[in-house]
Amino acid sequence: MSEAAAHPAVHQHTAPTGFIRKYVFSVDHKIIGLQYYGLALVAVFVGMVLSWLMRIHLGWATFAIPGLHLLSSTGAPGNVMTPEYYLSLMTMHGTIMVFFVLTNAPFSGFGNYFLPIQVGAPDMAFPRMNMMSFWVTLVAFLVLMASFFVSDGPTIAGWTVYAPLSAVGKDAGPGLAMGQNLWAVAIAIFCVGQLLGSLNFIATTLDLRTKGMSLLRLPFSTWAWFITSVIGLLAFAVLLPACVLLILDRTAGTSFFIPGGLVVSDHLQPHTGGSPLLWQHLFWFFGHPEVYIAILPAIGIVSHILPAFMRKPLLGPRVIVGCMVAIGFLSYMVWGHHMFVSGMNPFSALLFSVPTLIITIPATIATLLWIGSVYGAKLRFTSASLFCLGFISVFISGGISGFFLAQPSIDTYLHATYFVVAHFHFVMAVAAIFAIFAGTYFWMPKMIGRMMNETLGQIHFWITFVGVYCIFMPMHYLGLAGNVRRYAAFTDDFLVPLIPVHQFITIAALVTGAAQFIFLFNLIWTRFRGPKAPDNPWNATSLEWSTTSPPPFDNFGGRQLVVHHEAYEYGVAGSAGDYVMQTSPEVVKPQ
Amino acid sequence: MGKAFAVVLVIITIISTAIFIFHGQLLWLPEDISAHGHGIDHQLMETMAGSGFLFVLSQILLGIFVWQSSDRAEGWKFKTFPGGARPMVVSAIVVVGLEILALSFVGSKVWAGIYLTPPEPDSMHIDVQAGQFAFYFRYAGPDGKFGGLHPDKIDEANGNFFGLDPANDEAARDDVVVATMAIPVNRPIFLTMHSKDVIHSFYVRELRLQQDIVPGLLIPLHFTATKTGKFEIVCTQLCGLGHYEMKAYLEVMPQDKFDDWMKQQEANQ
Numbered sequence: 001m002s003e004a005a006a007h008p009a010v011h012q013h014t015a016p017t018g019f020i021r022k023y024v025f026s027v028d029h030k031i032i033g034l035q036y037y038g039l040a041l042v043a044v045f046v047g048m049v050l051s052w053l054m055r056i057h058l059g060w061a062t063f064a065i066p067g068l069h070l071l072s073s074t075g076a077p078g079n080v081m082t083p084e085y086y087l088s089l090m091t092m093h094g095t096i097m098v099f100f101v102l103t104n105a106p107f108s109g110f111g112n113y114f115l116p117i118q119v120g121a122p123d124m125a126f127p128r129m130n131m132m133s134f135w136v137t138l139v140a141f142l143v144l145m146a147s148f149f150v151s152d153g154p155t156i157a158g159w160t161v162y163a164p165l166s167a168v169g170k171d172a173g174p175g176l177a178m179g180q181n182l183w184a185v186a187i188a189i190f191c192v193g194q195l196l197g198s199l200n201f202i203a204t205t206l207d208l209r210t211k212g213m214s215l216l217r218l219p220f221s222t223w224a225w226f227i228t229s230v231i232g233l234l235a236f237a238v239l240l241p242a243c244v245l246l247i248l249d250r251t252a253g254t255s256f257f258i259p260g261g262l263v264v265s266d267h268l269q270p271h272t273g274g275s276p277l278l279w280q281h282l283f284w285f286f287g288h289p290e291v292y293i294a295i296l297p298a299i300g301i302v303s304h305i306l307p308a309f310m311r312k313p314l315l316g317p318r319v320i321v322g323c324m325v326a327i328g329f330l331s332y333m334v335w336g337h338h339m340f341v342s343g344m345n346p347f348s349a350l351l352f353s354v355p356t357l358i359i360t361i362p363a364t365i366a367t368l369l370w371i372g373s374v375y376g377a378k379l380r381f382t383s384a385s386l387f388c389l390g391f392i393s394v395f396i397s398g399g400i401s402g403f404f405l406a407q408p409s410i411d412t413y414l415h416a417t418y419f420v421v422a423h424f425h426f427v428m429a430v431a432a433i434f435a436i437f438a439g440t441y442f443w444m445p446k447m448i449g450r451m452m453n454e455t456l457g458q459i460h461f462w463i464t465f466v467g468v469y470c471i472f473m474p475m476h477y478l479g480l481a482g483n484v485r486r487y488a489a490f491t492d493d494f495l496v497p498l499i500p501v502h503q504f505i506t507i508a509a510l511v512t513g514a515a516q517f518i519f520l521f522n523l524i525w526t527r528f529r530g531p532k533a534p535d536n537p538w539n540a541t542s543l544e545w546s547t548t549s550p551p552p553f554d555n556f557g558g559r560q561l562v563v564h565h566e567a568y569e570y571g572v573a574g575s576a577g578d579y580v581m582q583t584s585p586e587v588v589k590p591q
Numbered sequence: 592m593g594k595a596f597a598v599v600l601v602i603i604t605i606i607s608t609a610i611f612i613f614h615g616q617l618l619w620l621p622e623d624i625s626a627h628g629h630g631i632d633h634q635l636m637e638t639m640a641g642s643g644f645l646f647v648l649s650q651i652l653l654g655i656f657v658w659q660s661s662d663r664a665e666g667w668k669f670k671t672f673p674g675g676a677r678p679m680v681v682s683a684i685v686v687v688g689l690e691i692l693a694l695s696f697v698g699s700k701v702w703a704g705i706y707l708t709p710p711e712p713d714s715m716h717i718d719v720q721a722g723q724f725a726f727y728f729r730y731a732g733p734d735g736k737f738g739g740l741h742p743d744k745i746d747e748a749n750g751n752f753f754g755l756d757p758a759n760d761e762a763a764r765d766d767v768v769v770a771t772m773a774i775p776v777n778r779p780i781f782l783t784m785h786s787k788d789v790i791h792s793f794y795v796r797e798l799r800l801q802q803d804i805v806p807g808l809l810i811p812l813h814f815t816a817t818k819t820g821k822f823e824i825v826c827t828q829l830c831g832l833g834h835y836e837m838k839a840y841l842e843v844m845p846q847d848k849f850d851d852w853m854k855q856q857e858a859n860q
Binding site (some may be wrong): 082083084087156157158162164165168172173174259260261262263264265266268274275276277310311312315316319341342343346347349350353354357358360361364365367368369371372373374375376377378379381386389392393396397400401403404407408409410412413415416417458462465466469473474476477478480481482484486487488489490491492493494570571 | 652675
């Protein structure tokens with residue numbers, strides 16, 4: 001009989017005492033949040049080192065990278081990367097970053113830790129399911145990593161694994177046998193973890209809010225995690241069966257994605273009647289919302305952190321929530337913009353173009369509201385607030401290039417060039433990473449009870465901020481010059497003159513990547529040597545600052561919180577200073 | 592610190608914009624050799640002007656506000672943006688909305704002009720076969736008819752890239768199969784494209800055209816080249832380990848030279 005029957009309310013759980021139940025197989029959402037964050041941290045450094053290897057190869061294709069043959073003797077004979085191994089590393093970079101970093105850190109990591117606290121709950125609605133979601137995700141990561149160690153290496157099909165390249169098996173090239181199987185299995189498992197996590201987030205937000213915590217009093221971050229979990233529930237529910245169909249095509253002789261009459265490596269394939277475009281539709285029906293799964297929590301986190309350092313609320317808080325809902329809703333109508341030149345009916349390109357362009361309206365409103373909110377503020381510059389301001393800048397830079405790619409008439413020229421690489425790295429990857437950094441500097445004092453080093457944090461910010469512009473801005477120029485992406489080397493006549501630009505980008509990437517070790521050092525140093533954090537180091541207002549750092553097992557030490565205010569009462573005359581906590585019963589008087 | 596942020600932001604904005612504008616070729620674009628390309632280039636310029644303006648404006652505005660907010664006196668009482676959120680919301684909807692309307696109105700016309708119009712009736716028809724990792728091109732020959740395709744007959748070692756069956760198929764006997772696509776200048780061209788294995792893509796920068804070639808589908812594409820010269824056709828859809836090397840040449844020549852070329856190819860078959 002389940003424990004839930006014996007203990008009708010989750011907060012009646014007592015804190016576990018054994019190491020395993022406390023830190024490993026823990027049902028505590030805070031530990032699970034830290035586990036997700038830790039997994040993302042491992043994944044992001046693996047992904048970053050892969051990008052280093054790729055960038056070195058793109059700048060200097062014959063350069064021998066010392067020790068690379070240890071990773072794969074066939075993929076890097078004499079330490080020089082083969083073209084197929086480049087594609088393997090590229091695929092792994094994309095897959096690791098999108099799934100295990102951009103989904104895991106801002107959504108599953110911070111969301112798990114802070115969503116229950118911000119709504120005033122003692123834990124998630126389903127703590128055991130929560131534990132399962134993390135362990136399932138870890139298994140997915142291990143399965144994916146295993147593909148580095150199979151004989152022909154990881155798949156070379158790119159993170160979008162377009163069929164039939166990904167579906168026909170070993171005839172299509174190296175990495176497309178066991179490596180591709182492991183990819184499909186890993187991602188299918190990952191989907192299960194995300195579905196469990198999303199259900200939990202939704203139930204917790206709707207059912208476990210404490211007294212007085214109306215939906216409109218929820219912090220932006222909780223709103224973002226809530227909307228994201230709705231998106232995730234619908235998106236991963238499509239990717240999961242898509243992966244299963246792909247596995248069936250590969251192992252059971254079905255032909256969902258493989259048409260008849262294919263001759264691959266001189267072998268007539270025994271398939272008939274499938275559609276390669278079906279895979280693209282299924283994949284992008286997940287894939288586009290996935291972009292918002294990465295960026296919406298980032299938008300929520302930045303909107304949550306900025307007011308604390310501006311000492312004023314954001315302009316139009318309800319409008320920002322509305323923008324997030326609108327972005328989430330529209331994210332389901334635009335997947336075809338990844339397929340303008342895919343061979344689908346060209347009429348549908350026009351149809352997909354319009355909602356894609358319309359998405360820029362809520363995104364622009366949110367951006368202008370952030371910028372307008374900075375006006376007249378008293379900014380306090382910390383690592384957290386600098387990364388928030390940097391986020392706004394890179395979000396603008398990445399969003400602007402979306403105008404080009406949303407139009408099929410321009411996309412026909414820019415599709416599959418480095419312009420696209422620049423666009424999605426800025427708007428999705430770098431912007432989300434900046435929000436993760438901001439969240440880390442802001443919340444780590446709460447999560448591990450120690451203050452991070454500000455000097456190191458600000459050095460980290462400056463190198464990273466200038467660095468990402470040096471890496472990704474030149475990619476726009478390359479794209480406009482027609483530089484095709486996913487090339488292992490640039491041998492075409494028109495590409496050879498562009499190689500010096502690639503070399504510049506490579507150097508920028510090496511320097512910027514090196515700066516991330518400052519962050520890693522800061523994080524580890526803080527964990528063991530950082531000064532003790534007070535309960536509310538930033539004089540912030542939301543519920544996570546109404547408890548100890550780190551919070552006790554049931555989050556609030558048995559107290560049932562009562563919420564009296566919206567989440568951002570800054571710049572008001574309160575008894576504690578220029579702010580009033582959400583839990584404070586005092587009446588807010590404008591200063 | 593705030594002032595440093597503002598200065599760095601403005602410098603990044605200026606350098607980024609300047610490299611777009613003051614590069615030798617405007618916006619880094621290669622020469623356009625197609626009849627339809629000016630519409631695409633024009634659309635690109637319009638978008639660059641509109642979004643470039645928004646990019647510079649929003650970055651600089653962010654820089655100015657951060658600069659102003661950086662050294663406030665003790666006890667500073669915050670100010671709200673004049674008019675609150677409303678001017679932001681209204682200007683975003685109006686400015687971006689108008690931009691979207693203008694762009695999609697004109698852009699749809701450009702797109703429709705390329706992809707939704709039928710090819711000219713007198714177009715020259717070329718059949719394209721893509722495979723790992725090469726393109727092959729087929730002309731109908733003197734009879735004006737293409738032979739049928741038989742995947743089971745594909746035999747690269749013996750040069751039967753398309754899977755033709757000349758023994759039983761009369762139309763196939765005079766088909767001209769080559770690895771370089773030659774076309775006469777100013778003559779409308781109609782391509783039918785298919786792939787024998789995985790997805791490939793047909794991309795010629797100078798034609799401003801990119802089109803995936805999906806196995807199982809017959810993909811049409813049409814264009815007219817207006818300048819002579821030799822250009823690269825490259826694959827832009829990840830197709831396997833040799834993807835980066837998959838290319839062919841497009842040679843655009845005057846009609847008389849093309850006729851000579853064609854005669855020579857027919858003799859070679």
